[in-house]
Amino acid sequence: ARFKAQLVVAFAGRVAEKRVTGTISSGASNDLKQATELAKQMVLDMGMGEREYVAWGSDQGPIFLGGEISRRKDFSEETARELEQQVDEILAGSYKQTETLIGENWTAVEAVAEALLQRETLDGKLVQRAYQLAQEGTPVEEIIETIVEASQQAERRLQEQEERERRAAEEERKRKSAEAGRGGGVTVEPQVRQEQPRPAREPGA
Known part of the structure; x- marks a missing residue:
């Protein structure tokens, strides 16, 4: 089979x-x-x-x-x-x-084909959804609208997730950079100037 x-x-x-x-x-x-x-x-x-x-x-x-x-x-x-x-x-x-x-299954085939023209790629679950809607007698235009909108929503969610991850990574980078700046520097001790001893004065001078 x-x-x-x-x-x-x-x-x-x-x-x-x-x-x-x-x-x-x-x-x-x-x-x-x-x-x-x-x-x-x-x-x-x-x-x-x-x-x-x-x-x-x-x-x-x-x-x-x-x-x-x-x-x-x-x-x-x-x-x-x-x-x-x-x-x-x-x-x-x-x-x-x-x-x-x-x-x-021509209704589902036609709907998926048109949706692919608009979205280029479709998740397998959306193809299955198109088939289910076609089996329920949903008009092809409505199926197209449904799966295209669902595809757009999924893309937006993915973009939002990627943006959150990017921001989190940037914040983590800044945090580590700040910690390195506070704890990783070299402390320089102030130098004390020492007085040079004066030469002894000779008697009768």
């Missing part, structure tokens, strides 16, 4: 982009490559293909779809085609699942 969830996450940006723009750009290509590699590992190394009791092994180097599996000497062409088909089925199933999840 964990690996399939990773595939869904990898496809999420691609699916959302297609839903919004109707097209797919090259921006999500890296996620697609990672998803493909993970699906191959699931089939070849983890025994998660149709023959779940067999791990075929991919330790001979990277394997790519499009005929690369069939070029391996330890696989027959029939087995290679079967493995490639299993990888493709895993990817297709995960992509379909991603489309379903995005569609069912």
